[in-house]
Amino acid sequence: MTDHSEIVGSHIPMWRPEEDTELHNLPLVADCKLLNKYAIFDKLGAGAMGVVYAAVDLTNKRVCAVKCLLSCWKKENSAVVDRFELEGVTQRAVKDDNVVEYFDNGEERGVKYVVMEYVDGESLEQRLLRLGRALNWEEAVVLVRMLGRGLSQIHECGIVHRDITPRNILITSPGCAKLSDFSIARVARWPSYITTSGQVLGTKPFRPPEQDIDAGTADFSADIYSLVATICYALTRETWTSASTLRGLISRFPERIPGFPREVSAVFQKCTADSPSERLQDSQQFLRAFEGCLPTNQVSGPSVSGLPFACPKRQLTVPGEQILHKLRQQAAQSTMDQELKPNVPVRPVKQSGRRRLISAAILLIPACMGYYWEFGQSLDKHRSLNAENTGTGKRDTMTAIHPVPPPEAAALSERFRTASLRLQELAIQAVAEGRKAEARTLLKTAIDLDNNREAKQMLDQMQSTLNSE
Numbered sequence: 001m002t003d004h005s006e007i008v009g010s011h012i013p014m015w016r017p018e019e020d021t022e023l024h025n026l027p028l029v030a031d032c033k034l035l036n037k038y039a040i041f042d043k044l045g046a047g048a049m050g051v052v053y054a055a056v057d058l059t060n061k062r063v064c065a066v067k068c069l070l071s072c073w074k075k076e077n078s079a080v081v082d083r084f085e086l087e088g089v090t091q092r093a094v095k096d097d098n099v100v101e102y103f104d105n106g107e108e109r110g111v112k113y114v115v116m117e118y119v120d121g122e123s124l125e126q127r128l129l130r131l132g133r134a135l136n137w138e139e140a141v142v143l144v145r146m147l148g149r150g151l152s153q154i155h156e157c158g159i160v161h162r163d164i165t166p167r168n169i170l171i172t173s174p175g176c177a178k179l180s181d182f183s184i185a186r187v188a189r190w191p192s193y194i195t196t197s198g199q200v201l202g203t204k205p206f207r208p209p210e211q212d213i214d215a216g217t218a219d220f221s222a223d224i225y226s227l228v229a230t231i232c233y234a235l236t237r238e239t240w241t242s243a244s245t246l247r248g249l250i251s252r253f254p255e256r257i258p259g260f261p262r263e264v265s266a267v268f269q270k271c272t273a274d275s276p277s278e279r280l281q282d283s284q285q286f287l288r289a290f291e292g293c294l295p296t297n298q299v300s301g302p303s304v305s306g307l308p309f310a311c312p313k314r315q316l317t318v319p320g321e322q323i324l325h326k327l328r329q330q331a332a333q334s335t336m337d338q339e340l341k342p343n344v345p346v347r348p349v350k351q352s353g354r355r356r357l358i359s360a361a362i363l364l365i366p367a368c369m370g371y372y373w374e375f376g377q378s379l380d381k382h383r384s385l386n387a388e389n390t391g392t393g394k395r396d397t398m399t400a401i402h403p404v405p406p407p408e409a410a411a412l413s414e415r416f417r418t419a420s421l422r423l424q425e426l427a428i429q430a431v432a433e434g435r436k437a438e439a440r441t442l443l444k445t446a447i448d449l450d451n452n453r454e455a456k457q458m459l460d461q462m463q464s465t466l467n468s469e
Contacts, residue, residue, distance in 0.1 A: 027330065100170065140231055146176065163201070168181040203216075223288050224279060229272065421452075
C-alpha cells in the first residue's frame, strides 16, 4: 500500500489541535502539540498511512514536516509499522538537492513519527492542474535532469523507491524538483517480512508490469520505468492501460511534441520495456543515454533558477518567538520529568554477569569491525604488491582460491556492507536508549543486507536476554 500523504498540499484551514485524535496523547501548549522537540502548529495533509503536520524543530530552530503513523496501523499490521520505522532510518543516508531530506524518526507517547524537510511548494500533479496544460519539451528536459540526479543518489544508497509518480514529485517555490514519499521504498535485499511475496505495491499506471505481480522483485530498472512514465504523463496529461500502450504513446511524441528528438523516443521505449532485463539498468546509464540524444543547443540546458516552474509561496503562520520560547521550556521540563519519574515504580534489574557481558560486547562491536576493516585493507594491499613483484602472470594462492569479483559487483557489495554497518550502529544507539523493538528491526535489516554475522549475534543475544527476563 502506498502512502499518499503529501509533504506539500492544500493548507487545511481551521485546524484545531485539541480535536486531533491522532495527537490526543500529546501535551497542548500555546495552541501547539508538543512531540518530543517538535512543536506541531499546523496540518498539511493526510493519507492512507499517515498524517503530515507542519512543525518547528525547537533545537535547530527550523520549520520541518512531521509525518505521524495512523494509530490503526499499529494494531493491525506490524509490517506496515516496520516499514514506517525503516523509512526514517534508510532515507537519512540520502543527501541530495533533488531528494526530500529526512532528519529524524522516533516514538513519543505512542505516536510514531518521521521528521523530514518542509517543502514550500506543491506536487507535480498539483502544478499541472494549476497550469492547466502539459509541460513543453524544454521544461521536461530540466525536470528529467533534476529527477535523474536525485534517483542516482537514491540508487547509490541501494534503495528502490517503487512509487515515483507526479504526486510524489515535489517542486519548491523557486522551481527545484524533489523526489519524496519513501513509504513503500525498500533497500535491495529487503527482508521478506517487510514485502510479502506476491504483494502488489505502487501506483497505476506508473508502476512497471512486475509490480502488478510481485513488488518484491522490483529493482532499479523499475524506478527508471516509473520515472519515464511520469515524464510522459507530464508531457501529455494522458494515462494508459499497459506498458505496450505507453510505448505506443511514446512513439508518437516526435510528431506530437515540438522539439522532441526521435532518439529520445527510442531511449524512453527501451526504459518502458515489459521485461526488466531489456531496460536500462542504472540511473546513471539512463542519464548518459538521455543527454547523448539531445541536440547541441540543449546539452547544457537551462538552469534550475530559470525553470518556469516557480509558484507562489505558501502562507504558513509560524509561532512567534515568545511562544517558541515557552515551548522550549515545556519541552525541557517534559524531558526532565521523563528522566526523573519520581512517582513511577521501576522494576529492579538484576545486574548479572551475563548482562554485563552483553553490554560490553555491544560496546566492543564497532571497534572490532573497524579492526576487521583495517585488516582487510592491509590484506588487499599485500595481494596487490605480491602480484606486481612476481611479474609471472600467476596469481598467488589466496587470490586463486578467492577470485576478485567484477568491479560493479564489488562496488555494490561494498554499498550493502556500508549500509549494513550503519544500520548496526543505529541499532546499538537504539539499545542504549531503550528502544529495543526498533533495534531488532534494524538488526534484521542489517543481516539481510550483507549477512552481517555481528548483527545476527546481537539479535540472538537480545532474544535470549528477552527470554530470560
